[in-house]
Amino acid sequence: xxxxxxxxxxxxxxxxxxxxxxxxxxxxxxxxxxxxxxxxxxxxxxxxxxxxxxxxxxxxxxxxxxxxxxxxxxxxxxxxxxxxxxxxxxxxxxxxxxxxxxxxxxxxxxxxxxxxxxxxxxxxxxxxxxxxxxxxxxxxxxxxxxxxxxxxxxxxxxxxxxxxxxxxxxxxxxxxxxxxxxxxxxxxxxxxxxxxxxxxxxxxxxxxxxxxxxxxxxxxxxxxxxxxxxxxxxxxxxxxxxxxxxxxxxxxxxxxxxxx
Amino acid sequence: xxxxxxxxxxxxxxxxxxxxxxxxxxxxxxxxxxxxxxxxxxxxxxxxxxxxxxxxxxxxxxxxxxxxxxxxxxxxxxxxxxxxxxxxxxxxxxxxxxxxxxxxxxxxxxxxxxxxxxxxxxxxxxxxxxxxxxxxxxxxxxxxxxxxxxxxxxxxxxxxxxxxxxxxxxxxxxxxxxxxxxxxxxxxxxxxxxxxxxxxxxxxxxxxxxxxxxxxxxxxxxxxxxxxxxxxxxxxxxxxxxxxxxxxxxxxxxxxxxxx
DNA sequence: AGTGAAAACTGGCTTAAGCCAGTTGACCAG
DNA sequence: CTGGTCAACTGGCTTAAGCCAGTTTTCACT
Numbered sequence: 001x002x003x004x005x006x007x008x009x010x011x012x013x014x015x016x017x018x019x020x021x022x023x024x025x026x027x028x029x030x031x032x033x034x035x036x037x038x039x040x041x042x043x044x045x046x047x048x049x050x051x052x053x054x055x056x057x058x059x060x061x062x063x064x065x066x067x068x069x070x071x072x073x074x075x076x077x078x079x080x081x082x083x084x085x086x087x088x089x090x091x092x093x094x095x096x097x098x099x100x101x102x103x104x105x106x107x108x109x110x111x112x113x114x115x116x117x118x119x120x121x122x123x124x125x126x127x128x129x130x131x132x133x134x135x136x137x138x139x140x141x142x143x144x145x146x147x148x149x150x151x152x153x154x155x156x157x158x159x160x161x162x163x164x165x166x167x168x169x170x171x172x173x174x175x176x177x178x179x180x181x182x183x184x185x186x187x188x189x190x191x192x193x194x195x196x197x198x199x200x201x202x203x204x205x206x207x208x209x210x211x212x213x214x215x216x217x218x219x220x221x222x223x224x225x226x227x228x229x230x231x232x233x234x235x236x237x238x239x240x241x242x243x244x245x246x247x248x249x250x251x252x253x254x255x256x257x258x259x260x
Numbered sequence: 261x262x263x264x265x266x267x268x269x270x271x272x273x274x275x276x277x278x279x280x281x282x283x284x285x286x287x288x289x290x291x292x293x294x295x296x297x298x299x300x301x302x303x304x305x306x307x308x309x310x311x312x313x314x315x316x317x318x319x320x321x322x323x324x325x326x327x328x329x330x331x332x333x334x335x336x337x338x339x340x341x342x343x344x345x346x347x348x349x350x351x352x353x354x355x356x357x358x359x360x361x362x363x364x365x366x367x368x369x370x371x372x373x374x375x376x377x378x379x380x381x382x383x384x385x386x387x388x389x390x391x392x393x394x395x396x397x398x399x400x401x402x403x404x405x406x407x408x409x410x411x412x413x414x415x416x417x418x419x420x421x422x423x424x425x426x427x428x429x430x431x432x433x434x435x436x437x438x439x440x441x442x443x444x445x446x447x448x449x450x451x452x453x454x455x456x457x458x459x460x461x462x463x464x465x466x467x468x469x470x471x472x473x474x475x476x477x478x479x480x481x482x483x484x485x486x487x488x489x490x491x492x493x494x495x496x497x498x499x500x501x502x503x504x505x506x507x508x509x510x511x512x513x514x515x516x517x518x519x520x
Numbered sequence: 521a522g523t524g525a526a527a528a529c530t531g532g533c534t535t536a537a538g539c540c541a542g543t544t545g546a547c548c549a550g
Numbered sequence: 551c552t553g554g555t556c557a558a559c560t561g562g563c564t565t566a567a568g569c570c571a572g573t574t575t576t577c578a579c580t
Contacts (some may be wrong), residue, residue: 011533021469037560048535061321062477063466070542070560091520141418203341204464204484204507206323209281219321222464222482222507230567238303247464247482254515256461258349271563297530308565313531330530330572 005065012047016055024075031077035065063220063248076218080109081251082156089185089195089230100183106151113229113253114150122165129162129240132199132229143168145184155215157245169192169236186241188230193238195232198256204247222247272307276315283322284335291337295325295433298333323480336478340369340510342416349445349455360443366411380436382425389422389500392459392489394407403428405444415475417505427448427453427498444492453498457491460514464507475506482507 010018023029036044041052058072059065067073085258087093088101097104106113122141124130130137143163149156161184167175173187180186185195207215207223226243262407272280286472296304301312319325327333333390348361364375384390390397403423409416415441421444425450428434433447440446445455467475467483477483486503 013533018469039560050536053532054533057449061466062468067561068542069562070544072543072560086516087520090520092520098485136477144569195518197515197517199513201343202462202484202512202514204482206321206480206482208322209278220466222466224462225466240416252462253459254462254514254516255458256456256514257348258346258455260350273563299530310566311564314563316531326570327531329532330574332530332573 009205013051013054014058014253016041016045016047017058019060020055020059023206024059028151028255029075031075035073035075037096061220064180066218066220079249082106082109082151083251083253084196085213085253085254086200089198091185091195094183094185102149109151111151112153114153116148116150117176118146118148120174122174125162125240129242132227132240133162133164133186133237135164140165143174145173151249155246156249157243158215159241161239161241163239167191176243185230188238193230193232195230197235199229199231200252201227202252207244211244215244217246218248224250224252226252272305273311273314274318276301276305276307276312277318280315280319281322281324286321287333291334291335295333295335306480321480326478326480339509342366342369342411342509343511343513345513345517346458346460349458351445351449351455353395353447354443362409368483369411371411374413376408376410377436378406378408380405380434382434385422388487389502392487392500393422393424393497395424400425403434405433411509415506416509417476419503420499421499421501423499427451445490448498453490453492455490456493457495459489459491460512461487462512467504471504475504477506478508484510484512486512 020029020035029035035041035056038049038052039054041047041055042049045052056067060067060073065073066076082102082105084101084105093101100115102115103113121144123135123144124140124171125133125135125142125144127137129142133142135142137196142165145161145163147159147161149159163173168186169191171187171191172180173184173191188195188197193237203225204222205225206215207221211217215223224243224245224247225247226241228241228243229237230239230241232238276358280289282293289295295301295316298309298312298316301307301315302309305312317325320327320333324336325333326336342362344361344365346391350361353361355489360375362375363373373433381404383404384400385393385395385402385404387397389402393402395402400427405421405423407419407421409419423433424442429451431447431451432440433444433451442452448455463485464482465485467481469482471477484503484505484507486501486505487495488501490499490501490502492498
């Protein structure tokens with residue numbers, strides 16, 4: 001009977017992946033549904049278990065499925081994205097709510113936010129950070145604050161903030177103590193640094209091994225990296241933060257004027 | 261003789277991947293260098309070829325290596341990112357140069373830019389686009405323009421622009437004809453739509469199969485998706501564009517004021 | 521010297537078999 | 551009813567062998 005379909009010049013693993021993908025995107029296999037087990041697939045399609053395994057791995061790499069040891073493979077559900085915008089830095093929002101936009105966003109989704117300052121140290125800054133702060137990466141240490149953000153105790157992003165010594169001094173910013181109402185940007189204001197412009201450099205990539213472990217990132221999920229620079233009213237950078245966030249749980253939403 | 265190293269609770273494929281990764285990040289294996297072949301690795305470490313293969317696959321998924329049929333696997337070089345910013349929409353930049361920011365950026369990197377309008381059609385808009393345009397996704401068609409962006413004939417991003425009929429009318433925007441100096445935003449201005457604010461919603465994910473093919477995306481590379489909305493001086497949306505770009509070649513760079 | 525075919529590589533993908541380690545549910549003893 | 555055990559599932563990972571399809575090198579013949 002010759003070749004039936006046209007998508008036939010492909011290796012079996014991909015052919016099977018295609019069929020499963022079609023079932024997923026068409027809705028035949030809704031989010032959360034269990035896929036056939038590797039051994040079932042193998043029998044069903046007359047292929048080796050390894051080949052069935054590879055088919056599922058393909059879907060996993062595409063972020064369409066997730067497999068769990070001892071349980072099976074499941075259609076991954078796409079939870080609503082967390083939308084973080086420039087209003088993260090709005091003073092009005094900060095003062096009205098007394099609560100960070102992260103907490104608002106998480107709460108809005110019916111989950112419980114938690115943030116954790118994991119460490120405060122003094123270190124030589126990475127080259128890209130030093131450049132943006134306008135300091136010498138070899139000579140001057142900066143204050144490094146590492147913050148973790150959770151939703152329902154699931155880690156969703158990390159932010160590492162670098163503050164020049166000249167800015168942090170002996171203020172609360174340079175110590176482990178709790179930052180209090182309005183959090184970090186309120187403390188900057190206490191010191192006379194009013195955030196007036198921000199620069200955000202955004203990239204995406206696959207997570208490193210450390211990030212995969214720390215953020216518990218499932219396979220097939222990239223991270224978004226945001227290198228954030230805060231500028232005061234004299235256009236001087238006073239703080240740089242590198243955010244790394246799970247791309248399946250986070251998105252960015254900016255609204256801004258177009259400058260001439 | 262007992263266990264030597266501590267990182268030993270891991271399967272061989274991962275152990276080997278770890279060693280190779282260390283060599284790459286330390287610089288022992290610089291970008292572009294050929295990795296040992298699968299058969300060499302197998303012999304070297306006393307593992308099966310499949311296991312060596314899996315080790316390389318791990319690096320590939322992390323975006324650290326790329327393998328080429330018949331040639332070998334190589335340490336992936338990280339080309340400088342294309343930095344696309346809000347100045348994409350700057351009128352001054354548009355008028356001074358007469359050239360799109362994309363072309364400037366690509367030329368700056370010593371590569372040759374090319375853009376291609378692949379199709380202009382009238383269709384019902386996707387739900388998310390319709391919502392942002394404030395039109396009924398069931399009732400009204402919009403003009404859909406599909407644009408491809410190349411650097412040295414390598415595709416780096418796609419932009420699909422949706423324009424309400426009420427805006428496009430019978431202007432050049434609704435036809436295949438060349439858009440001319442200043443390109444699309446100049447034509448919007450001709451019609452009285454001056455871009456004054458933009459909204460950019462950013463997410464990242466693994467590419468779909470179509471995107472992998474169309475953009476020729478190597479394995480282990482995510483895409484950045486930007487849903488862009490242009491607002492005129494009366495805060496009315498007149499155009500939405502969905503950009504999909506290879507995350508290994510593109511980055512975003514925004515500088516903006518912090519609004520109260 | 522040039523050229524063209526073959527040999528010796530490379531990765532791509534599959535099969536078949538096996539052991540290990542989580543998970544689940546049935547069933548049995550208390 | 552509770553708690554524990556165990557068998558039957560699940561995926562995780564490896565080995566060993568083989569065929570195929572690209573690429574590069576070699577070498578003999580022109």
